[in-house]
Amino acid sequence: xxxxxxxxxxxxxxxxxxxxxxxxxxxxxxxxxxxxxxxxxxxxxxxxxxxxxxxxxxxxxxxxxxxxxxxxxxxxxxxxxxxxxxxxxxxxxxxxxxxxxxxxxxxxxxxxxxxxxxxxxxxxxxxxxxxxxxxxxxxxxxxxxxxxxxxxxxxxxxxxxxxxxxxxxxxxxxxxxxxxxxxxxxxxxxxxxxxxxxxxxxxxxxxxxxxxxxxxxxxxxxxxxxxxxxxxxxxxxxxxxxxxxxxxxxxxxxxxxxxxxxxxxxxxxxxxxxxxxxxxxxxxxxxxxx
Amino acid sequence: xxxxxxxxxxxxxxxxxxxxxxxxxxxxxxxxxxxxxxxxxxxxxxxxxxxxxxxxxxxxxxxxxxxxxxxxxxxxxxxxxxxxxxxxxxxxxxxxxxxxxxxxxxxxxxxxxxxxxxxxxxxxxxxxxxxxxxxxxxxxxxxxxxxxxxxxxxxxxxxxxxxxxxxxxxxxxxxxxxxxxxxxxxxxxxxxxxxxxxxxxxxxxxxxxxxxxxxxxxxxxxxxxxxxxxxxxxxxxxxxxxxxxxxxxxxxxxxxxxxxxxxxxxxxxxxxxxxxxxxxxxxxxxxxxxxxxxxxxxxxxxxxxxxxxxxxxxxxxxxxxxxxxxxxxxxxxxxxxxxxxxxxxxxxxxxxxxxxxxxxxxxxxxxxxxxxxxxxxxxxxxxxxxxxxxxxxxxxxxxxxxxxxxxxxxxxxxxxxxxxxxxxxxxxxxxxxxxxxxxxxxxxxxxxxxxxxxxxxxxxxxxxxxxxxxxxxxxxxxxxxxxxxxxxxxxxxxxxxxxxxxxxxxxxxxxxxxxxxxxxxxxxxxxxxxxxxxxxxxxxxxxxxxxxxxxxxxxxxxxxxx
Numbered sequence: 057x058x059x060x061x062x063x064x065x066x067x068x069x070x071x072x073x074x075x076x077x078x079x080x081x082x083x084x085x086x087x088x089x090x091x092x093x094x095x096x097x098x099x100x101x102x103x104x105x106x107x108x109x110x111x112x113x114x115x116x117x118x119x120x121x122x123x124x125x126x127x128x129x130x131x132x133x134x135x136x137x138x139x140x141x142x143x144x145x146x147x148x149x150x151x152x153x154x155x156x157x158x159x160x161x162x163x164x165x166x167x168x169x170x171x172x173x174x175x176x177x178x179x180x181x182x183x184x185x186x187x188x189x190x191x192x193x194x195x196x197x198x199x200x201x202x203x204x205x206x207x208x209x210x211x212x213x214x215x216x217x218x219x220x221x222x223x224x225x226x227x228x229x230x231x232x233x234x235x236x237x238x239x240x241x242x243x244x245x246x247x248x249x250x251x252x253x254x255x256x257x258x259x260x261x262x263x264x265x266x267x268x269x270x271x272x273x274x275x276x277x278x279x280x281x282x283x284x285x286x287x288x289x290x291x292x293x294x295x296x297x298x299x300x301x302x303x304x305x306x307x308x309x310x311x312x313x314x315x316x317x318x319x320x321x322x323x324x325x326x327x328x329x330x331x332x333x334x335x336x337x338x339x340x341x342x343x344x345x346x
Numbered sequence: 347x348x349x350x351x352x353x354x355x356x357x358x359x360x361x362x363x364x365x366x367x368x369x370x371x372x373x374x375x376x377x378x379x380x381x382x383x384x385x386x387x388x389x390x391x392x393x394x395x396x397x398x399x400x401x402x403x404x405x406x407x408x409x410x411x412x413x414x415x416x417x418x419x420x421x422x423x424x425x426x427x428x429x430x431x432x433x434x435x436x437x438x439x440x441x442x443x444x445x446x447x448x449x450x451x452x453x454x455x456x457x458x459x460x461x462x463x464x465x466x467x468x469x470x471x472x473x474x475x476x477x478x479x480x481x482x483x484x485x486x487x488x489x490x491x492x493x494x495x496x497x498x499x500x501x502x503x504x505x506x507x508x509x510x511x512x513x514x515x516x517x518x519x520x521x522x523x524x525x526x527x528x529x530x531x532x533x534x535x536x537x538x539x540x541x542x543x544x545x546x547x548x549x550x551x552x553x554x555x556x557x558x559x560x561x562x563x564x565x566x567x568x569x570x571x572x573x574x575x576x577x578x579x580x581x582x583x584x585x586x587x588x589x590x591x592x593x594x595x596x597x598x599x600x601x602x603x604x605x606x607x608x609x610x611x612x613x614x615x616x617x618x619x620x621x622x623x624x625x626x627x628x629x630x631x632x633x634x635x636x637x638x639x640x641x642x643x644x645x646x647x648x649x650x651x652x653x654x655x656x657x658x659x660x661x662x663x664x665x666x667x668x669x670x671x672x673x674x675x676x677x678x679x680x681x682x683x684x685x686x687x688x689x690x691x692x693x694x695x696x697x698x699x700x701x702x703x704x705x706x707x708x709x710x711x712x713x714x715x716x717x718x719x720x721x722x723x724x725x726x727x728x729x730x731x732x733x734x735x736x737x738x739x740x741x742x743x744x745x746x747x748x749x750x751x752x753x754x755x756x757x758x759x760x761x762x763x764x765x766x767x768x769x770x771x772x773x774x775x776x777x778x779x780x781x782x783x784x785x786x787x788x789x790x791x792x793x794x795x796x797x798x799x800x801x802x803x804x805x806x807x808x809x810x811x812x813x814x815x816x817x818x819x820x821x822x823x824x825x826x827x828x829x830x831x832x833x834x835x836x837x838x839x840x841x842x843x844x845x846x847x848x849x850x851x852x853x854x855x856x857x858x859x860x861x862x863x864x865x866x867x868x869x870x871x872x873x874x875x876x877x878x879x880x881x882x883x884x885x886x887x888x889x890x891x892x893x894x895x896x897x898x899x900x901x902x903x904x905x906x907x908x
Contacts, residue, residue, distance in 0.1 A: 074378035082472035204674040
C-alpha cells in the first residue's frame with residue numbers, strides 16, 4: 057500500500073463531557089438496597105446520593121448536553137496497492153470462488169412442500185384403509201405426536217374422526233411439509249446430478265432413518281405403532297413429487313451473479329461451470345508468477 | 347499490468363495528549379469517564395478481578411474433593427464456595443467481561459464515536475460493579491452486623507424453599523438477591539445502549555447486511571437480555587417480598603409454588619448460557635477469518651443462525667427441570683426444542699470449518715484458542731444433546747456429568763474464546779503485542795489442564811457422584827477421577843497465571859503493535875492503537891463487510907462479491 061500526500065485539514069470534534077453523576081447515582085441506588093441488609097443510615101445515605109446523582113445527571117443533559125471539544129488534524133492521502141496485477145483471460149479473472157450464481161426462489165420450496173404434502177397423504181390413506189378400514193387412522197397417529205396420551209390409545213379410538221386430531225395433524229403435516237419443501241428448494245441446486253435419486257429416494261430414506269432412531273427415544277410407544285414400510289412409501293411419494301415440482305421451477309440469479317465478468321453475464325461466453333478441470337489448471341499455471 | 351483506481355483515505359495527524367501523571371488525575375479520569383473504551387476496560391478489569399476470586403473458590407473446592415473423607419474446608423464453607431463461585435462466574439465475570447469487550451469494540455467496529463447513551467453506559471457499569479461488591483460484602487456484613495449467616499449458601503440458582511427465612515436465616519440470601527438484582531439493572535442498561543448504538547449510530551454505508559458479525563451477535567444478545575433479565579428481576583423482588591413482607595410466592599406450605607421459582611429462574615438461566623456464548627461466537631466470527639486469510643463463509647447464514655439461536659433458546663428452559671415431573675407433554679416439547687437448537691448451532695460450526703477450509707491458516711495464539719473452542723464447543727454440544735433426552739437426564743441430573751457438560755460450554759467454549767479475544771485485541775487496546783511464546787505456553791497448559799479437569803469430570807458423574815457433595819467415602823471408586831480433575835485445575839491455574847504475567851509484562855515491554863498488526867479488515871484496525879478518545883478523526887464510510895480490505899486492495903474491492 058502506498059500513500060500519496062494531498063492536503064492537511066483541522067477541525068473540532070464534540071465529545072460528551074466527563075461526569076461523576078452516573079457513578080454517584082449507581083452508588084446511591086446500591087446503598088439504598090444495601091441499607092435493607094445493613095443499617096437504616098446506609099439506606100438514607102443511599103437516598104441522598106440517589107437524589108443528588110439524579111439531579112446532577114439531569115442538569116448535565118438539560119437544557120443543553122455538556123460537551124468538550126477536541127481539536128483534530130487530519131491529512132488526506134491517496135492509497136494505491138503495491139500488488140502487481142496480471143491481466144488474465146476473461147474466464148480467469150474471477151479468482152474468488154463464486155457459488156452459487158443461480159438458485160431457486162424461496163416460493164419454489166413452498167410450492168414443492170405443498171405438492172409433496174398432498175402426495176404423501178395418498179399412501180398414508182391407503183395404509184389406513186387397507187390395514188384399519190378407516191381413513192382417519194394415519195391422521196390420528198400423526199396427531200399423537202402432539203397429544204402424548206394418544207400414543208397409547210386403542211386402534212378403535214384412532215380409527216375414529218376427532219376434530220382436534222384433524223386440526224393437530226393438519227398443523228403438524230402442513231408445517232413439516234413446508235419446512236422440508238424449503239429444505240428441498242435450498243438443497244437441490246447443491247446436488248444437480250441424479251435429482252430423482254437424490255430427492256426421491258436418498259433424502260426420504262435419510263429422513264426416515266433419523267426419525268426412526270429419534271422416535272425410539274422420544275416416544276417408544278408411538279414408534280411401535282408406526283408401520284415403517286408404509287412410512288417409507290409415503291416419504292418417497294413426498295420426495296418424488298416435491299423434487300419434481302421444485303425442479304420444474306425457473307432458477308433466479310443470486311447477487312453473486314453480478315460478480316461474474318460481463319461476457320458471461322451477457323451470454324457471450326459460456327458459464328464458469330462449463331470450464332473443464334484442464335482448462336482451469338492451464339489457466340492457473342499461466343497466471344502464476346514465475 | 348492492470349490499471350488501479352487510487353482510494354482516498356484520511357490519516358489522523360492529531361498530536362497525542364500528554365499522559366496524566368498524578369494519581370488523583372488518573373483516578374478522576376477513570377471515575378468520571380464516559381468514553382466507551384475506558385468503560386469497556388473497567389468492565390474487563392473488574393471481571394478479571396472476579397475471575398481470579400471465582401477461580402480461587404474453584405481451586406479450594408477441588409482441593410476439598412481431591413481425596414475422600416477430606417475436611418480441608420468445613421461443609422458450611424463448601425456450600426458458600428460453590429454458591430459464590432457460580433454466582434460470581436455467571437453474573438460478575440461472564441456478563442461483564444463480554445459486555446466489556448462489546449462496549450470497547452462495537453462503536454469502533456461500526457464507525458461511531460461512542461455509545462448512544464454514554465452516561466447510561468457509565469451508570470450501568472458502576473451499578474454492576476457495586477452489585478459485585480455487595481455480594482462479597484456479605485462475607486463481612488452477613489454476620490458482622492446482625493450476627494446471623496455469612497456469604498450466601500443456597501447455590502447459584504437458589505431453589506425454593508431453601509431460600510425461605512426458616513431455612514436461610516440472617517441476610518446471606520438477601521445479599522445474593524440484591525447483588526444479582528443490581529447486576530441485572532446494569533445488564534439491561536448496557537443492552538439498551540448496545541441496541542440503540544447498533545441501530546442508530548452506524549457510519550455511512552454500513553447497512554445491517556454489511557455490519558460485522560460481532561455486532562450482529564451483540565445485538566441479538568442484547569435483545570435476549572431484555573427478555574430474560576426481566577423474569578429474573580421479578581423473581582428476585584418476589585423472593586424479597588417473601589422474606590421481608592411475608593408473601594408466599596414460593597412458600598409451598600402456604601399455597602405458593604417452589605416450581606414457580608424454577609420456571610422464573612431457568613427462563614433466565616438457560617438463555618443466559620446463550621447470552622454468554624453468543625459473544626464468544628462473535629469473537630470467533632472475527633478472529634477465525636482473519637487468521638484463515640479468508641472472508642467468513644456464509645455471512646447471511648451466520649447472522650440468520652444467530653437470530654434462530656436467540657429465538658429457540660427462549661423455549662428450552664425447562665430441560666433443567668425434567669426431574670421435577672412436568673409430564674410427558676412438557677418433557678417431549680423441551681426435549682425437541684433443545685435438540686432443535688443444535689441445528690443453527692451446527693450451521694455455525696460448519697461455516698467456521700468452511701472458513702478454515704482452503705485458507706492460509708496462521709496458528710497465532712488467538713487462532714489456537716479459537717480452534718480449541720471449535721472442537722470443545724462441539725463436544726459440549728454433544729453432551730448437551732445427551733442431556734436433552736429426558737430419560738437420560740433423569741439418570742444424570744444433578745450429577746457431576748452435568749457439571750462437566752456446562753463447564754465444557756463455559757470454559758471450553760466461552761473462556762477459550764475470551765482468551766482468544768484478549769490475544770487478538772490486546773494490541774488494539776494497549777498498543778503493544780502480547781508475547782506469542784508465552785501465549786503458546788498459556789494455550790497448551792490451559793488446554794491440557796482443561797481436558798484433565800473436564801473430560802474426566804464426566805466419569806464420576808456417570809458413576810453417580812452428585813453435584814455439590816461435600817465429601818465422599820473411599821469405597822465409591824471416585825477418588826482417582828477426582829484426583830485427576832483436581833490436578834487439572836492446578837494446571838489450568840498455572841496457565842492462567844502465565845497469562846496474567848504475559849499481560850502485565852507486555853503492557854510495559856511488549857513489541858509496539860501499530861494500528862493493524864494482524865492485517866485485519868474491520869474498522870477498529872483503521873484507527874491508532876490504542877484509539878484516540880474520539881475513535882475516528884473523520885467518520886468513516888464503508889462499501890462492504892471488510893472496509894479495510896477495500897482500503898488496502900482498491901483493485902479488488904469486496905463490494906463486487908457481496
